[in-house]
Amino acid sequence: xxxxxxxxxxxxxxxxxxxxxxxxxxxxxxxxxxxxxxxxxxxxxxxxxxxxxxxxxxxxxxxxxxxxxxxxxxxxxxxxxxxxxxxxxxxxxxxxxxxxxxxxxxx
Numbered sequence: 867x868x869x870x871x872x873x874x875x876x877x878x879x880x881x882x883x884x885x886x887x888x889x890x891x892x893x894x895x896x897x898x899x900x901x902x903x904x905x906x907x908x909x910x911x912x913x914x915x916x917x918x919x920x921x922x923x924x925x926x927x928x929x930x931x932x933x934x935x936x937x938x939x940x941x942x943x944x945x946x947x948x949x950x951x952x953x954x955x956x957x958x959x960x961x962x963x964x965x966x967x968x969x970x971x972x973x
Contacts, residue, residue, distance in 0.1 A: 895929070895936055895948065899955055899970035908957060908970060 892912060899908045907919045910929060916938065917926040927940040929948070938946040938959070946959035951969070958967035 893931065894950070895931075895955065898973040899957075900973050902954070902969045902971060904968060906968060906970075907973075908955075 936948040
C-alpha cells in the first residue's frame with residue numbers, strides 16, 4: 867500500500883489532471899458563437915479551425931492566438947481578427963472600407 871506524505875500534492879495533481887481531461891483549461895474561444903445583430907454563427911474548434919454560417923452561406927478557415935487577439939485566416943491569408951470584450955467576442959473581417967464587424971455571444 868502506498869502512503870502519501872503530502873496529500874495536498876496528490877490532490878493538486880489530481881485536480882490538474884481532471885481539468886486537462888474535462889477541457890477546463892482549453893481556450894475560451896472554442897465553441898459556438900451567435901451574432902448579436904445578425905443570425906451569423908461562428909464555430910471555433912480545438913484544431914484551430916473555424917466555420918462561419920450566414921444563412922445558406924458557409925465558409926471556414928484557421929485561427930491562431932497572438933496575445934489577446936485571435937488572427938483569422940482563409941486559405942493562408944489573414945482576413946480578420948477576434949478579440950474578447952468582456953463576455954462578448956468582437957469579430958472583424960476585412961479592412962478599411964471593406965470591413966464588417968459584429969459582437970458575438972457564446973451559445
